Amino acid sequence: EVQLVESGGGLVQPGGSLRLSCAASGFTFSNYWMSWVRQAPGKGLEWVANMKPDGNEKYYVDSVKGRFTISRDDAKNSLYLQMDSLRVEDTAVYYCARTTAFDYWGQGALVTVSS
Amino acid sequence: DVVMTQSPLSLPVTLGQPASISCRSSQSLVYSDGNTYLNWFQQRPGQSPRRLIYKVSNRDSGVPDRFSGSGSGTDFTLKISRVEAEDVGVYYCMQGTYWPRYTFGQGTKLEIK
Numbered sequence: 001e002v003q004l005v006e007s008g009g010g011l012v013q014p015g016g017s018l019r020l021s022c023a024a025s026g027f028t029f030s031n032y033w034m035s036w037v038r039q040a041p042g043k044g045l046e047w048v049a050n051m052k053p054d055g056n057e058k059y060y061v062d063s064v065k066g067r068f069t070i071s072r073d074d075a076k077n078s079l080y081l082q083m084d085s086l087r088v089e090d091t092a093v094y095y096c097a098r099t100t101a102f103d104y105w106g107q108g109a110l111v112t113v114s115s
Numbered sequence: 116d117v118v119m120t121q122s123p124l125s126l127p128v129t130l131g132q133p134a135s136i137s138c139r140s141s142q143s144l145v146y147s148d149g150n151t152y153l154n155w156f157q158q159r160p161g162q163s164p165r166r167l168i169y170k171v172s173n174r175d176s177g178v179p180d181r182f183s184g185s186g187s188g189t190d191f192t193l194k195i196s197r198v199e200a201e202d203v204g205v206y207y208c209m210q211g212t213y214w215p216r217y218t219f220g221q222g223t224k225l226e227i228k
Contacts, residue, residue: 033215044205044207044219044222045158045207045209045222046219047219050217052215061216095163101152101154101166101169101170101211102154102156102164102166102209102217103169103175105163105164105165106163107163108163
């Protein structure tokens with residue numbers, strides 16, 4: 001059974017940093033593109049970033065470029081999102097998703113950016 | 116960037132009645148391989164999104180056959196033949212043609228009238 005479990009969410013002040021993790025199981029993690037998708041409170045879904053299996057290609061939505069970094073550790077079957085220079089508007093639930101047309105999603109991690 | 120526009124944004128439906136959601140893209144979603152990468156997701160209250168339909172009309176495993184997807188080019192539709200109480204939630208279309216960047220529609224909230 002495919003499982004994706006996010007962790008690392010929490011409350012952080014504007015300008016601060018946070019690192020999200022996504023632990024994957026039930027499939028060969030190293031074969032798949034993986035993505036982060038976020039959902040601000042009461043709002044819709046927004047693709048944030050994704051990464052090729054070999055790690056050589058990474059893509060970001062314009063609003064997080066230069067502030068967020070996606071990475072992965074295939075030996076640990078884990079995906080990460082390092083979020084720096086956080087803004088109030090980054091407040092959201094962050095989901096990791098297997099990027100075969102987003103067929104599997106985690107339960108999400110809440111990130112709250114507030115003073 | 117490709118913009119995905121859904122309508123309506125709110126959809127009150129009587130139990131047992133049909134429902135239809137439209138999704139339009141600002142550019143054709145036909146990829147160079149001939150496939151059209153348009154997916155539909157359901158998000159029930161308090162839950163993560165769940166994929167229902169991929170490549171326009173292919174139902175995911177476990178999705179009831181009352182859900183169907185259709186369309187081509189820039190115009191797509193998700194239909195529910197007879198709405199049940201468990202169908203309450205928000206429905207999103209998403210394009211994957213212009214990968215590796217993906218875009219979602221605004222979402223359509225289905226509620227029981």
